[in-house]
Every structure is written in C-alpha cells, then in structure tokens.
Amino acid sequence: MTRRKIIGIIGAGSCDENIWSIAEEMGRRVAESGAALVCGGLGGVMEAASKGAKESGGLTIGILPGSNKDDANPYIDIPILTGLSHARNVLVVRSSDVVIAISGGYGTLSEIALSLKMGKSVIGIGTWEGIDGIIRVKSPEEAMKKIKEFA
Amino acid sequence: MTRRKIIGIIGAGSCDENIWSIAEEMGRRVAESGAALVCGGLGGVMEAASKGAKESGGLTIGILPGSNKDDANPYIDIPILTGLSHARNVLVVRSSDVVIAISGGYGTLSEIALSLKMGKSVIGIGTWEGIDGIIRVKSPEEAMKKIKEFA
Amino acid sequence: MTRRKIIGIIGAGSCDENIWSIAEEMGRRVAESGAALVCGGLGGVMEAASKGAKESGGLTIGILPGSNKDDANPYIDIPILTGLSHARNVLVVRSSDVVIAISGGYGTLSEIALSLKMGKSVIGIGTWEGIDGIIRVKSPEEAMKKIKEFA
Amino acid sequence: MTRRKIIGIIGAGSCDENIWSIAEEMGRRVAESGAALVCGGLGGVMEAASKGAKESGGLTIGILPGSNKDDANPYIDIPILTGLSHARNVLVVRSSDVVIAISGGYGTLSEIALSLKMGKSVIGIGTWEGIDGIIRVKSPEEAMKKIKEFA
Numbered sequence: 001m002t003r004r005k006i007i008g009i010i011g012a013g014s015c016d017e018n019i020w021s022i023a024e025e026m027g028r029r030v031a032e033s034g035a036a037l038v039c040g041g042l043g044g045v046m047e048a049a050s051k052g053a054k055e056s057g058g059l060t061i062g063i064l065p066g067s068n069k070d071d072a073n074p075y076i077d078i079p080i081l082t083g084l085s086h087a088r089n090v091l092v093v094r095s096s097d098v099v100i101a102i103s104g105g106y107g108t109l110s111e112i113a114l115s116l117k118m119g120k121s122v123i124g125i126g127t128w129e130g131i132d133g134i135i136r137v138k139s140p141e142e143a144m145k146k147i148k149e150f151a
Numbered sequence: 152m153t154r155r156k157i158i159g160i161i162g163a164g165s166c167d168e169n170i171w172s173i174a175e176e177m178g179r180r181v182a183e184s185g186a187a188l189v190c191g192g193l194g195g196v197m198e199a200a201s202k203g204a205k206e207s208g209g210l211t212i213g214i215l216p217g218s219n220k221d222d223a224n225p226y227i228d229i230p231i232l233t234g235l236s237h238a239r240n241v242l243v244v245r246s247s248d249v250v251i252a253i254s255g256g257y258g259t260l261s262e263i264a265l266s267l268k269m270g271k272s273v274i275g276i277g278t279w280e281g282i283d284g285i286i287r288v289k290s291p292e293e294a295m296k297k298i299k300e301f302a
Numbered sequence: 303m304t305r306r307k308i309i310g311i312i313g314a315g316s317c318d319e320n321i322w323s324i325a326e327e328m329g330r331r332v333a334e335s336g337a338a339l340v341c342g343g344l345g346g347v348m349e350a351a352s353k354g355a356k357e358s359g360g361l362t363i364g365i366l367p368g369s370n371k372d373d374a375n376p377y378i379d380i381p382i383l384t385g386l387s388h389a390r391n392v393l394v395v396r397s398s399d400v401v402i403a404i405s406g407g408y409g410t411l412s413e414i415a416l417s418l419k420m421g422k423s424v425i426g427i428g429t430w431e432g433i434d435g436i437i438r439v440k441s442p443e444e445a446m447k448k449i450k451e452f453a
Numbered sequence: 454m455t456r457r458k459i460i461g462i463i464g465a466g467s468c469d470e471n472i473w474s475i476a477e478e479m480g481r482r483v484a485e486s487g488a489a490l491v492c493g494g495l496g497g498v499m500e501a502a503s504k505g506a507k508e509s510g511g512l513t514i515g516i517l518p519g520s521n522k523d524d525a526n527p528y529i530d531i532p533i534l535t536g537l538s539h540a541r542n543v544l545v546v547r548s549s550d551v552v553i554a555i556s557g558g559y560g561t562l563s564e565i566a567l568s569l570k571m572g573k574s575v576i577g578i579g580t581w582e583g584i585d586g587i588i589r590v591k592s593p594e595e596a597m598k599k600i601k602e603f604a
Contacts, residue, residue, distance in 0.1 A: 003220070003228065036229060061212075061229060067245055067269075067387065069154070077154065078187060078212060080231055081245040085369065085385035086567055087540040094218055094232040094539075109584070110566035114539055117559035118218075130583030131562070218538065234538035236520065237396075237416055238389040245388075260433070261415035265388055268408035281432030282411070305522070305530065338531060363514075363531060369547055369571075371456070379456065380489060380514060382533055383547040396520055396534040420520075 005035040006061075007147070008096025010111045011045025011104045011127075019103045022125060023048035026100060026140040031058025033144060038063065038095050040088065041072045041079055045102050050075035063092045090114055100143055101127040101134070121150060156186040157212075158298070159247025161262045162196025162255045162278075170254045173276060174199035177251060177291040182209025184295060189214065189247050191239065192223045192230055196253050201226035214243045241265055251294055252278040252285070272301060307337040308363075309449070310398025312413045313347025313406045313429075321405045324427060325350035328402060328442040333360025335446060340365065340397050342390065343374045343381055347404050352377035365394045392416055402445055403429040403436070423452060458488040459514075460600070461549025463564045464498025464557045464580075472556045475578060476501035479553060479593040484511025486597060491516065491548050493541065494525045494532055498555050503528035516545045543567055553596055554580040554587070574603060 007030045011023060027049035030037050037053040039046040041062020050060045054075040062076035065088045072079040082088040089107060093099050093115040101112050101124045108127065115122045116133045123143045124134040137143045158181045162174060178200035181188050188204040190197040192213020201211045205226040213227035216239045223230040233239040240258060244250050244266040252263050252275045259278065266273045267284045274294045275285040288294045309332045313325060329351035332339050339355040341348040343364020352362045356377040364378035367390045374381040384390040391409060395401050395417040403414050403426045410429065417424045418435045425445045426436040439445045460483045464476060480502035483490050490506040492499040494515020503513045507528040515529035518541045525532040535541040542560060546552050546568040554565050554577045561580065568575045569586045576596045577587040590596045 003230070006229070059210075059229075061231070063231070078157070078210075078229070079154070079246070080212070080214070080242065082242050083245055083387035084242075084389060084540070085387075085543070086570060087386060087537070087543040089567075090538070090540040090543075091231065091233050091235075094234055095230070106566045106570035106586075110563045110570060113559045113563035113566060114542075117539060117563060128583075130581075133559075235389070235540060236392070236536035236538075237419060238386070238392040238537060240416075241387070241389040241392075257415045257419035257435075261412045261419060264408045264412035264415060265391075268388060268412060279432075281430075284408075305532070308531070361512075361531075363533070365533070380459065380512075380531070381456070381548070382514070382516070382544065384544050385547055386544075393533065393535050393537075396536055397532070 005033075005097050006038050006095060007035045008038045008092055008099040009045065009049040009102065010039065010092065010099060010108050011049075011102040012108060013042045013044040013046065015044040015048070015103060019045060019126070020048040022140060023102050024052035026102060026125070026143060027052025027058070028056045029140050029144050031056035033147075036061060038092060040064070040092050041076050043073055045104070047073035047075065049102075063088050063095065086110070093120060094118060096120065098123065098147055100125070103127055123147070156184070156248050157189050157246060158186045159189045159243055159250040160196065160200040160253065161190065161243065161250060161259050162200075162253040163259060164193045164197065165195040166199070166254060170196060170277070171199040173291060174253050175203035177253060177276070177294065178203025178209070179207045180291050180295045182207035184298075187212060189243060191215070191243050192227050194224055196255070198224035198226065214239050214246065237261070244271060245269060247271065249274065249298055251276070254278055274298070307335075307399050308340050308397060309337045310340045310394055310401040311347065311351040311404065312341065312394065312401060312410050313351075313404040314410060315344045315346040315348065317346040317350070317405060321347060321428070322350040324442060325404050326354035328404060328427070328445060329354025329360070330358045331442050331446045333358035335449075338363060340394060342366070342394050343378050345375055347406070349375035349377065365390050365397065388412070395422060396420060398422065400425065400449055402427070405429055425449070458486075458550050459491050459548060460488045461491045461545055461552040462498065462502040462555065463492065463545065463552060463561050464502070464555040465561060466495045466497040466499065468497040468501070468556060472498060472579070473501040475593060476555050477505035479555060479578070479596060480505025480511070481509045482593050482597045484509035486600075489514060491545060493517070493545050494529050496526055498557070500526035500528065502555075516541050516548065539563070546573060547571060549573065551576065551600055553578070556580055576600070
C-alpha cells in the first residue's frame with residue numbers, strides 16, 4: 001500500500017492579510033499535490049492553510065491543544081483532541097513528512113526546533129532568521145518545488 | 152458546517168479470530184454510518200476494525216504510540232505519530248465522539264476508564280466486567296443502534 | 303549511587319474521612335520508609351497522603367494536570383506542572399517504583415490499568431474489584447509489608 | 454506555606470569542557486540559593502548542572518524522555534519518567550519558575566521557544582542568537598543576580 005503524504009503547515013494563530021494569503025495558497029497547493037494537511041487546527045496561518053486545502057478538495061487534520069472540537073477552525077475535517085496544551089506542537093511536526101513554516105512566533109519557533117531535532121525537513125517562508133537547517137523559499141510555489149525535489 | 156462523527160474503537164493489539172471478526176464488522180458498520188474511525192493504529196482489534204472500515208470506503212485515523220508510520224497497520228489512512236507511548240491512549244478516546252470497546256486487556260481498560268472520566272459514552276462488546284457506566288451490547292449491529300439513540 | 307525509592311499513591315480528588323485517614327497513614331508510612339512520595343498533587347487521597355508524608359519529614363512530588371502550581375495541595379514540595387490534563391496519569395505511575403491505590407474513581411482505575419500494562423506492582427486498599435493483578439491488602443501497615451517483600 | 458523556588462537549566466546532552474564547567478557552576482549556584490534544580494535528566498549540560506547542584510547539597514529533579522530511570526544521570530535525586538520523548542521538553546520548562554539556557558542545540562531552542570511562549574523568563578549564557586526575549590548574561594554569577602532582581 002502507499003499512503004498519501006502528510007504535509008504540516010505551521011504558523012501563528014493570528015496573522016495579517018499578506019501572511020493569510022500565502023498560507024491559503026500554500027494549503028491549496030498541498031491539497032492539489034494529493035497530500036493531506038496537518039496543522040494545529042486553530043486560527044491565523046492554521047485556518048488560512050486549512051481553508052485553502054479544504055476548498056481544493058483536500059483532507060485537513062487539526063491537532064488541537066485543548067479538548068473541545070469547537071476550538072477547531074471551520075475548515076478542519078478531523079480534529080484530533082489532545083488536551084496536551086503546547087505539547088501538542090510535538091505531534092503536529094512528528095506526524096508530518098515535511099513541515100512548512102510561514103512567518104510565526106514563539107510557538108512556531110518551538111515547532112521548527114522540534115522538527116529539526118527530529119531530522120525532518122523544514123521549509124520556511126518569511127519565518128525565523130538565524131536558524132541553520134531551514135530551507136528558505138520565497139513562495140508557496142517554490143515550497144512545493146522543494147518538496148518534490150527531496151521528499 | 153457539520154463535521155463527520157468520529158467513532159473510536161479500542162481493543163487489544165492481538166486477538167483471536169472471533170474477536171477479529173467482531174472488530175472487522177464493527178469497523179465496517181462505522182464506515183457505513185459515515186463516521187470516521189479513530190483507533191490506536193496497531194494490530195489486533197485495531198487492525199481488524201481499520202480493515203473493516205477501510206474496505207467499506209471509510210476514513211481511518213491511527214493515533215500511534217511511537218514515531219514511525221511503519222508501525223501503523225496497513226488499513227490506516229492517516230497515522231498520527233505521537234511518540235507519547237501509553238499517553239496516546241488519552242488522545243484516542245478524547246478525539247472520539249463515542250468509544251466502542253471490544254474485549255481488551257489493561258491498555259483497553261485504561262482507555263475505558265479515561266473515557267468515563269471524560270464523560271464519554273462507552274459501548275462494550277465482551278469487554279471488562281464490573282465497571283459501572285459501560286453500555287453493554289452483544290453485537291456490532293446493536294452497538295450502532297445504541298450510537299444512533301444517544302450520540 | 304543508590305536513589306531513594308519512589309512510591310506512588312493514587313486515589314480520588316475528594317474522599318470521606320475514613321479514606322482520608324487511611325491515605326494519610328499510608329503517606330506517613332511511605333515517608334518513614336525513606337521513600338519519596340509521588341502523587342497527582344491535588345486534593346482528596348492525594349492531599350491526605352501528601353500531608354502524612356510531609357508531616358513525617360518525607361519528600362512529596364505532585365505531578366499536576368494543569369499549569370499552575372497553586373493547584374498543588376499545600377503538602378507538595380515539588381509540583382511538576384505538565385499541562386497534559388489526564389495524560390499526566392501516565393507519568394504518575396511511570397515514575398513510581400510501586401503504586402498504591404486507595405479507593406478511587408475512574409481516574410484511579412485508569413492509573414491502575416496503566417500500571418499493570420507497564421508491569422508495575424499495584425497494591426490496592428479498598429479499590430476497584432474484578433481486576434486481576436492488584437495485590438489486595440487491608441491496611442497501610444500491610445501495604446508496607448508487601449512492598450518490603452517484593453520491591 | 455512557601456515552596457522553594459524551582460529553577461530549570463536547559464542545554465545539550467553533550468558538551469565541551471568549557472560549557473560543562475559553566476553548567477556545573479550554574480547548578481552549584483542554584484543549589485546555594487536554596488532553589489531546586491529541574492532539568493531533562495540526561496548528560497552534557499544536564500549532568501554538569503545536576504552534579505554542581507547535588508554536590509552543593511541541592512535537590513535535583515530530572516524529567517526524562519524515556520521510561521527507564523537508569524537513563525538519568527547519577528546526580529539526579531528524583532527521576533520523573535515520562536515516556537513522552539521530546540514532549541517532555543514542555544514539562545521541563547513549565548515546571549520551572551525561571552529557565553537558564555546554556556549553549557544548546559535544537560532541543561534547547563525548542564525549550565527556549567516554549568518558555569517564551571508560556572511567558573517565562575529565560576536567561577541565556579552563550580545560547581541561540583537572534584531571539585528576542587532572552588535575557589543574556591555572561592556568567593552563572595550574573596545569571597543569579599538577574600534571577601534575584603526579577604523572580
């Protein structure tokens with residue numbers, strides 16, 4: 001059997017319009033590639049990416065910090081309720097074959113660091129500077145090209 | 152929006168033929184009801200239920216204790232890799248709208264107890280005796296009837 | 303080097319006077335044996351056991367479900383803040399060399415089951431019936447005798 | 454009641470002699486301040502800090518990723534066994550009143566990010582650059598001065 005690839009998109013729970021549109025395009029491209037989307041299930045970059053994926057017919061998994069599925073953004077097909085608070089960050093990146101970081105704050109930084117610790121490929125769009133190991137790209141289109149190259 | 156219901160099936164990682172066929176039928180009926188199946192992603196009851204669900208066109212989520220997707224049984228569409236060992240039991244039941252316990256050992260007992268602690272409905276087929284709160288049924292067919300009644 | 307033994311006491315977050323006095327005596331005896339006490343850090347049996355241990359000069363560790371040390375009962379020396387909700391149950395028993403269950407509800411049942419799954423010895427005083435593997439005793443004194451025998 | 458303060462020291466699982474001696478001094482100063490030391494319980498910076506604390510009469514808590522207390526370094530008084538792999542990083546920093554980062558790799562970076570996400574003070578000695586919010590100091594002595602100022 002071959003399972004579909006799982007791509008994680010990480011980023012902050014609130015974001016400006018520019019980041020939103022990048023995340024939405026990224027989600028759309030993930031879905032069009034046939035991969036499932038995993039994210040943290042909440043708002044901001046997570047919601048934009050889920051919207052892009054869902055509206056392109058993709059499957060969206062949200063790994064939530066809390067225990068209430070109403071916390072999930074409306075574009076999440078499958079809310080995984082962890083009740084683990086920030087420890088759910090580990091699960092988001094562990095469940096992803098490759099991780100795409102879009103902008104982001106401290107939570108995203110923790111996920112980038114955990115991904116690199118686990119040896120996972122991290123593609124970054126406008127995210128944290130000064131961290132060796134992130135594959136930096138300028139656009140969702142370029143991100144998908146990188147993924148096809150190595151993953 | 153309305154999300155599809157998520158039904159958890161819990162049981163031991165190895166089982167005899169009789170339990171296997173009950174679990175497989177249970178998985179099939181879950182898929183036919185339109186619900187997604189969540190389970191622990193490994194063998195035995197988990198594999199039989201996943202097989203039944205998958206072969207009936209259902210969506211199967213396996214919340215795994217380890218960090219390797221090859222640990223998932225072949226009928227899991229989406230392996231959620233936790234790396235949390237037994238603590239992943241909490242996530243299996245927390246993510247389920249209702250939990251169906253089929254036979255089972257100590258791991259299953261922990262999941263039954265956690266479900267009841269969280270106030271979730273637990274339907275039991277041939278599972279642990281002497282625990283108030285389990286809704287006991289004789290067959291997968293009867294289990295689905297109970298679920299339609301209250302969930 | 304030799305580390306001091308760690309004994310876990312598990313039980314409900316609220317209890318009657320009789321259970322309280324058993325838990326308090328159990329905590330006292332654990333401390334007198336030189337072992338550290340691990341528990342879930344909250345009220346009821348956890349608090350009574352912590353009080354008994356602390357007032358006998360013992361060291362008390364509370365592994366809490368939340369993220370606020372004010373949730374710990376006043377007899378906890380070291381609050382371990384997990385933010386993991388019920389998943390912290392796994393850590394309470396995993397960190398214990400032996401587990402003593404006093405009465406208890408569904409949360410305690412989950413901890414008993416997880417202990418037995420991990421192959422840990424579980425000593426029970428007035429706790430869940432019908433579970434093979436619990437070493438049943440009538441009193442804290444008898445519990446300590448059992449621990450000296452096998453642990 | 455007043456509990457003793459808990460100070461977390463984070464850093465890599467292997468380190469050179471220079472970092473070792475800084476970590477050992479840091480552990481010693483933590484113990485001399487009367488605080489308990491929490492760390493990840495393994496080698497490198499964690500072991501050096503534990504050694505310094507233990508040899509100055511301090512109490513050392515190691516929150517381990519695995520399930521075997523033999524994984525703890527020899528200076529850990531109380532091994533907390535989590536079985537949570539990298540998710541235990543969250544617990545190390547959550548349980549600390551203040552976090553001191555000494556050098557470190559991706560694991561340490563994840564702990565710094567999680568600390569800042571939780572709003573905890575992070576003091577850094579020779580650690581990751583380019584992260585707003587870290588209070589940077591040059592020595593263990595200066596670190597303790599900062600802690601007295603604000604914590």
